[in-house]
Amino acid sequence: MGKATGFLEYTRVETTAKESLERIKDFNEFHTPLSEEQRREQAARCMDCGVPFCQNGKMLCGMISGCPLNNLIPEWNDLLYHGQKEQALSRLLMTNNFPEFTSRVCPALCEKACTCGLDGTPVTVRENERSIIEFGFESGLMEPQIPKVRSGKKVAVIGSGPSGLAAADTLNKRGHSVTVYERSDRVGGLLMYGIPNMKLEKHIIQRRTDLMAAEGVKFVTNANVGADVSADDILKDFDAVILACGSSNPRDIKAEGRDAKGIYFAVDFLKSTTKSLLDSDLTDGKFISAKDKNVVIIGGGDTGNDCVGTSVRHGCKSVTQLEMMPKLPDERADSNPWPQWPRVCKTDYGQEEAIAVFGRDPRIYTTTVKEFIKDEKGNLTAIKTVKLEFVTDEKSGRKVPREIEGSEELLPCELCLIAAGFLGCQSYVADAFGAELDQRTNVKTETGSHATNIPKVFAAGDMHIGQSLVVRAIREGRDAAAEADRYLMGYTNL
Ligand SMILES: Cc1cc2nc3c(=O)[nH]c(=O)nc-3n(C[C@H](O)[C@H](O)[C@H](O)COP(=O)(O)OP(=O)(O)OC[C@H]3O[C@@H](n4cnc5c(N)ncnc54)[C@H](O)[C@@H]3O)c2cc1C
Numbered sequence: 001m002g003k004a005t006g007f008l009e010y011t012r013v014e015t016t017a018k019e020s021l022e023r024i025k026d027f028n029e030f031h032t033p034l035s036e037e038q039r040r041e042q043a044a045r046c047m048d049c050g051v052p053f054c055q056n057g058k059m060l061c062g063m064i065s066g067c068p069l070n071n072l073i074p075e076w077n078d079l080l081y082h083g084q085k086e087q088a089l090s091r092l093l094m095t096n097n098f099p100e101f102t103s104r105v106c107p108a109l110c111e112k113a114c115t116c117g118l119d120g121t122p123v124t125v126r127e128n129e130r131s132i133i134e135f136g137f138e139s140g141l142m143e144p145q146i147p148k149v150r151s152g153k154k155v156a157v158i159g160s161g162p163s164g165l166a167a168a169d170t171l172n173k174r175g176h177s178v179t180v181y182e183r184s185d186r187v188g189g190l191l192m193y194g195i196p197n198m199k200l201e202k203h204i205i206q207r208r209t210d211l212m213a214a215e216g217v218k219f220v221t222n223a224n225v226g227a228d229v230s231a232d233d234i235l236k237d238f239d240a241v242i243l244a245c246g247s248s249n250p251r252d253i254k255a256e257g258r259d260a261k262g263i264y265f266a267v268d269f270l271k272s273t274t275k276s277l278l279d280s281d282l283t284d285g286k287f288i289s290a291k292d293k294n295v296v297i298i299g300g301g302d303t304g305n306d307c308v309g310t311s312v313r314h315g316c317k318s319v320t321q322l323e324m325m326p327k328l329p330d331e332r333a334d335s336n337p338w339p340q341w342p343r344v345c346k347t348d349y350g351q352e353e354a355i356a357v358f359g360r361d362p363r364i365y366t367t368t369v370k371e372f373i374k375d376e377k378g379n380l381t382a383i384k385t386v387k388l389e390f391v392t393d394e395k396s397g398r399k400v401p402r403e404i405e406g407s408e409e410l411l412p413c414e415l416c417l418i419a420a421g422f423l424g425c426q427s428y429v430a431d432a433f434g435a436e437l438d439q440r441t442n443v444k445t446e447t448g449s450h451a452t453n454i455p456k457v458f459a460a461g462d463m464h465i466g467q468s469l470v471v472r473a474i475r476e477g478r479d480a481a482a483e484a485d486r487y488l489m490g491y492t493n494l
């Protein structure tokens with residue numbers, strides 16, 4: 001432990017975010033890094049508590065507690081405090097292929113389980129992680145690591161999201177020859193075309209994939225495997241295949257008037273903005289615009305928040321986020337103690353911005369859509385909402401939502417974005433390889449394994465576990481890579 005009294009001497013200091021009204025003028029990241037001295041103080045707050053729950057990554061009451069990658073957090077905090085940043089980088093890269101992604105977009109499960117947070121504020125683990133990896137890139141330490149020996153084995157990775165990239169990176173460094181096939185025009189999956197630029201600027205993904213390409217990974221974009229690229233050819237040409245195509249079937253809202261013009265799925269909306277931003281700095285006009293529109297987002301989660309932030313940047317007239325569930329408490333409930341994931345209400349960046357612009361929180365709780373109202377041309381003009389109450393279902397004993405009669409209201413709306421979650425993978429890819437799906441339409445494997453029912457075909461990421469987090473996708477990619485390596489070589493050290 002670097003400084004025995006660090007956690008007593010220094011308070012938690014986070015990077016400063018630009019003011020909401022200032023940052024909505026562009027789509028850039030908006031946090032200013034701390035000084036070197038301040039960062040060392042933050043690392044010094046890690047008390048090396050002996051039982052580091054932060055790096056545990058285990059399920060507790062159905063939710064993960066601690067880092068799913070088992071990042072060696074107390075070790076690199078100590079090294080960071082002592083100014084041994086090169087060693088800190090080396091420890092960080094042992095467990096995490098892409099700290100530059102997680103340190104920007106991860107909800108920091110580590111911090112929710114940090115012992116300092118039990119009776120105070122947790123260590124700034126995520127920001128410490130970011131300072132280490134950015135030091136690595138800035139100081140030229142992130143040079144291509146080209147394997148000295150090649151195994152002669154060829155692996156195809158289908159899908160270039162964080163799970164596919166992590167599998168590709170791990171297998172390539174092991175010496176296998178890896179080709180990544182991506183349906184889209186750019187590599188990165190939801191890192192590229194889901195998570196908005198203000199959370200993760202896209203040159204950060206390019207910087208990593210350039211490095212991977214220099215290390216020998218081949219990327220083939222605009223390659224829709226199972227449609228334009230034959231799965232049989234891939235099975236013939238490669239010694240192993242990893243399916244990492246994500247969980248991209250959006251949950252729809254079935255209400256009268258659903259065919260109205262002006263209703264889109266959240267990811268289509270977010271993708272169109274990012275693509276236009278990258279292609280033309282939004283000058284090509286090829287994006288779903290929220291400008292001067294009343295926007296209603298169905299879904300109070302993180303994707304809904306990204307839609308709020310994006311709509312505000314477009315210059316929307318108003319923005320409302322509908323959430324079926326009641327508002328969560330501001331503090332942990334007694335039934336949800338540390339180090340469990342805290343089920344508390346957080347106000348995210350998009351919601352903060354909407355409050356700054358419109359003077360009110362965009363979220364309305366225990367409310368859903370009853371009807372989409374359209375004009376004679378079929379254009380969406382309003383949404384009829386209804387309030388919900390939760391009652392106990394006699395058969396299951398579970399709380400279920402019930403509409404409250406007479407609570408209907410009309411919200412003016414010309415753009416509705418559905419951010420209501422995802423229902424498993426698109427089955428055509430799995431079908432093309434003959435891989436079985438489970439009841440939740442994820443690719444089926446034995447518990448704890450990534451091997452599908454088809455020899456040499458493995459599954460990873462959201463396509464395997466359902467919609468999750470970037471950090472879990474990286475874990476999945478690493479674990480699938482280890483299993484594929486064992487299959488190819490008869491043993492693995494990964
Ligand atoms: C809007 C949004 C915001 C999010 N924000 C966060 C966040 O802030 N933090 C966080 O931790 N998580 C976030 N998530 C979740 C996170 O992005 C995902 O859990 C993660 O990206 C899953 O990684 P993956 O590699 O399994 O799949 P994906 O990232 O979905 O990548 C799958 C890739 O496979 C490609 N593909 C699909 N079919 C084919 C085919 N037939 N041939 C070739 N390629 C194919 C797709 O084009 C895609 O590029 C967010 C999700 C969404 C939707």
Ligand code: SF4
Binds near residue numbers: 069073111125126
């Ligand atoms: S990957 Fe996420 S959970 Fe793990 S150390 Fe980084 S911020 Fe924490």
